[in-house]
Each structure stands twice: as C-alpha cells, then as structure tokens.
Amino acid sequence: MSTRIEIIQQLQPVVSTKALRSIAGTCTADYALISVKPTDYSMGQNVLERMEQIADATGALMLYADHYAMTGGKREPHPCIDLQEGALRDDFDFGGLLLIRTSALKDFFIGNPTDYEYAGVYALRLYMQRTGQIFHVNEYLYTEEETDTRKSGEKQFDYVNPRNREVQIEMERACTEHLQAIGAAVDTTHRLEPDFSEGSFPVEASVVIPVYNRAKTIADAVKSALEQQTTFSFNVIVVDNHSTDGTGEILRSLSNPSLKVITPERTDLGIGGCWNEAVYSQHCGRFAVQLDSDDLYSSPHTLQRIVDCFHEQHAAMVIGSYRMCDFELNTLPPGIIDHREWTDENGPNNALRINGLGAPRAFFTPLLRKVGFPNTSYGEDYALGLWFSRHHRIGRIYDELYLCRRWGGNSDAALSIDRINANNHYKDSLRTIELLARKKK
Numbered sequence: 001m002s003t004r005i006e007i008i009q010q011l012q013p014v015v016s017t018k019a020l021r022s023i024a025g026t027c028t029a030d031y032a033l034i035s036v037k038p039t040d041y042s043m044g045q046n047v048l049e050r051m052e053q054i055a056d057a058t059g060a061l062m063l064y065a066d067h068y069a070m071t072g073g074k075r076e077p078h079p080c081i082d083l084q085e086g087a088l089r090d091d092f093d094f095g096g097l098l099l100i101r102t103s104a105l106k107d108f109f110i111g112n113p114t115d116y117e118y119a120g121v122y123a124l125r126l127y128m129q130r131t132g133q134i135f136h137v138n139e140y141l142y143t144e145e146e147t148d149t150r151k152s153g154e155k156q157f158d159y160v161n162p163r164n165r166e167v168q169i170e171m172e173r174a175c176t177e178h179l180q181a182i183g184a185a186v187d188t189t190h191r192l193e194p195d196f197s198e199g200s201f202p203v204e205a206s207v208v209i210p211v212y213n214r215a216k217t218i219a220d221a222v223k224s225a226l227e228q229q230t231t232f233s234f235n236v237i238v239v240d241n242h243s244t245d246g247t248g249e250i251l252r253s254l255s256n257p258s259l260k261v262i263t264p265e266r267t268d269l270g271i272g273g274c275w276n277e278a279v280y281s282q283h284c285g286r287f288a289v290q291l292d293s294d295d296l297y298s299s300p301h302t303l304q305r306i307v308d309c310f311h312e313q314h315a316a317m318v319i320g321s322y323r324m325c326d327f328e329l330n331t332l333p334p335g336i337i338d339h340r341e342w343t344d345e346n347g348p349n350n351a352l353r354i355n356g357l358g359a360p361r362a363f364f365t366p367l368l369r370k371v372g373f374p375n376t377s378y379g380e381d382y383a384l385g386l387w388f389s390r391h392h393r394i395g396r397i398y399d400e401l402y403l404c405r406r407w408g409g410n411s412d413a414a415l416s417i418d419r420i421n422a423n424n425h426y427k428d429s430l431r432t433i434e435l436l437a438r439k440k441k
Contacts, residue, residue, distance in 0.1 A: 006031070014036055015238050021395050030102055062081060077417075083247070089354070118170045199286065204232035204287065206284050210293065212243050213245040270377035295405070313395035315394055315395030320360045382427060
C-alpha cells in the first residue's frame with residue numbers, strides 16, 4: 001500500500017474550491033486521490049502503487065484512468081479518451097477518481113482567488129492543462145457503480161437544463177478565465193458585419209436537406225419545408241447521398257418546381273460533404289437553412305423568422321430553438337432546447353465549453369462558401385459554429401422553430417461508450433483547431 005497517496009474520503013464528491021482548499025491545507029502526502037462522482041468504488045490490484053509509479057515517471061499534475069462501470073450488477077469496460085488542448089468541455093469524462101499532485105493543488109490557490117461552489121474541480125483541471133500535464137492511464141484501474149443510467153440522448157442535454165443554470169454560469173466563468181489566460185478569448189466588440197448585398201442568387205433562401213435512407217421520414221421533411229410561407233423566394237435542396245431504401249423514388253414523386261434534388265457524383269460524402277454539394281450548387285440561395293431528413297419545421301413561418309433574424313441582428317449565422325419529440329410528436333425530455341446560456345457578449349467563448357449550439361442552423365451563403373463544411377457526419381455544424389463565432393455575430397431565436405424527432409431508427413438516441421468517445425474525441429479536435437486559430441489571431 002502506497003504511503004505517498006492520501007485517499008480523500010468525503011461524504012460528498014469534491015467539486016468546490018472550498019473543498020479543494022481544505023484538501024490542499026491538510027494533505028501531507030505527495031498525492032491526493034479524490035472522488036468527483038457520487039458513487040461507490042472498488043479498487044483494482046495494486047492501484048495506488050501503479051498510480052504513484054506513473055505519476056512519478058510522467059511528472060503529471062493529474063492522472064485519470066480507464067475503469068469499469070458496474071450497471072445492474074454487470075461490469076463493463078469504460079474507456080476514457082486522451083485530453084487534447086482544446087478539450088474544454090466541463091463534462092469531459094475523467095471517470096470518478098482523480099490523482100492530484102498535492103504541490104500543484106497548493107499552487108493552484110496562489111493567484112487563483114475565484115471561489116466556485118460547483119466549478120472548483122473544473123477550474124483546477126483547466127489550470128493544470130495550461131501549467132503542466134494531465135495524463136491518461138490506458139489501464140482499467142478501478143470499478144465504479146454507475147448511478148446515471150439514462151440513455152446518451154438524454155444525458156447530452158444536461159448543460160441546457162434550466163435546473164443546472166447556476167452550475168453552468170460558474171462553468172462558463174471558469175472557461176472564459178482560462179481562455180483569457182492563454183490568449184484565446186474572442187473580443188465580441190470587434191466583429192465583422194456581413195454585406196447582404198454580396199453576390200447574385202437564384203432565390204433568397206434555400207432549405208438544405210441531406211438524406212441517406214430515410215424513406216420513413218423524407219416526405220414529411222420536404223413537405224414541411226415546401227409549406228413555408230415567406231415574403232421572398234425560396235427553394236428546397238435535397239442531397240440524396242445514394243439512398244438504397246426507396247428514398248430517391250419518394251423524392252421523384254414529390255414533383256414541385258421549388259424542389260431541387262441533387263445526387264452527388266462522389267460516393268464518399270458525409271453529411272458535411274452533402275451540405276457542400278448544395279451550398280456550392282447553382283440552386284443555392286443567399287441564405288442556406290438546415291433541416292435534417294428526420295425532422296420538421298414546427299411552423300410555416302420558421303423560414304421567414306430565420307431570414308428576418310439575419311437582417312435584424314446583423315448576423316452571419318442564425319441558430320433557433322427546437323423541441324425533442326418522438327415520431328408522434330410527443331415531447332421527450334428535456335423538451336425545448338433553446339440554448340439560453342448563449343449571450344451575445346460571451347457566447348463565442350462559451351461555445352468552446354459546451355457540446356452543441358442548437359438548431360435549426362442557417363448561414364449567409366457567401367461566407368459559408370469561403371470556409372465550407374468538413375466532410376463528416378458528426379460535428380460538422382459545430383465546426384462551422386465555432387468558425388462563425390470567431391469572426392461574426394451569431395443571431396439567436398429562442399422560440400421553438402423546429403421539431404427534432406427521436407424514433408426507433410434514430411442514430412443517436414442511445415450510443416455505446418465507444419461511439420460516445422469517438423464523437424467526443426472528434427469535437428475535442430475541432431475545439432483544439434479553433435483554440436489554436438484564436439491564439440494566433
């Protein structure tokens with residue numbers, strides 16, 4: 001048993017700076033093993049000795065490890081992912097146990113007077129990210145009882161739950177202070193305004209719908225778009241990514257002069273690549289507005305409201321609000337996702353902390369054509385949101401505009417840990433790219 005690691009046993013998980021300050025003041029060991037989750041743990045073989053060995057060898061300020069999760073009496077591997085420079089999510093999955101170098105914990109309180117009730121550990125690990133190393137141990141060192149058995153599709157929206165608002169305000173403050181400390185904060189008083197007279201377009205707006213094998217939903221989505229009532233001309237561009245389930249036949253049956261169906265020549269396109277096919281086509285309007293092939297606009301006035309918002313808020317990108325529902329349009333938890341945590345003054349900085357920006361999304365086409373979508377099928381819209389927020393104002397509409405339908409075949413309602421990790425790793429890489437770009441600006 002290691003005598004250089006002190007196991008911190010508390011009635012509640014450590015999250016506040018008050019608790020961390022108490023540990024820093026009383027811990028006499030070289031390292032403190034701290035629990036940050038409200039659960040029970042069972043330690044693996046020679047865990048403390050192994051942690052001590054790795055911490056000494058790497059000089060890391062903090063260690064976290066892969067582990068097992070016990071759910072309903074069944075033990076399953078729960079791997080973590082490596083921490084990138086841009087991995088600023090406050091919900092980054094470190095697991096429940098963190099090994100902290102005591103000297104680094106004491107140093108944290110020198111020149112860091114901010115007191116946090118909820119964001120203490122988050123602020124600490126951001127401090128360690130910019131001053132030293134946080135090391136991921138690719139070994140299953142312990143087992144933790146899983147107390148949150150909700151599906152991934154429900155957990156991912158905790159950061160927009162109004163009940164968590166006080167927590168999120170603290171997290172945003174800690175993240176912003178970190179960005180300021182490393183020279184990566186966006187100054188929102190110096191944003192570029194779009195010139196809406198730029199370019200010539202066949203219509204004022206285009207609803208863009210990428211689709212692959214959505215025979216069950218595509219007709220509803222297209223009709224929802226075609227039924228929009230506007231004071232300007234618009235069309236609907238569907239990019240059929242070589243569907244094999246009859247989606248193409250359904251699209252051909254929806255005869256309408258405002259419906260433009262594109263079948264790409266390429267066969268290696270993700271959702272982002274399909275967006276590019278629409279945006280760079282001769283059919284695209286001045287504004288390109290998103291509608292997923294599973295989903296619906298909640299009103300025939302959605303498109304009008306979005307285009308009006310561009311002009312009213314002098315925005316280069318507009319994001320609305322949506323309601324989670326099942327295929328029968330019954331509301332699902334957490335209901336309306338309006339991202340009210342976004343503020344015009346600090347939204348671009350907070351965007352690096354949260355995992356999404358909302359829907360529906362719309363773009364001023366000339367600017368969108370300058371940057372383009374990454375050719376991926378996850379996070380492609382988030383990448384664009386980060387880029388636009390660095391340079392331009394993002395307009396927000398907090399009323400429900402959109403129905404996000406979760407149904408039996410929906411791809412992201414309940415993801416495996418491996419899929420969650422892959423998605424998070426990719427979005428962290430987008431944050432890293434954006435962080436580096438902001439530091440150079």
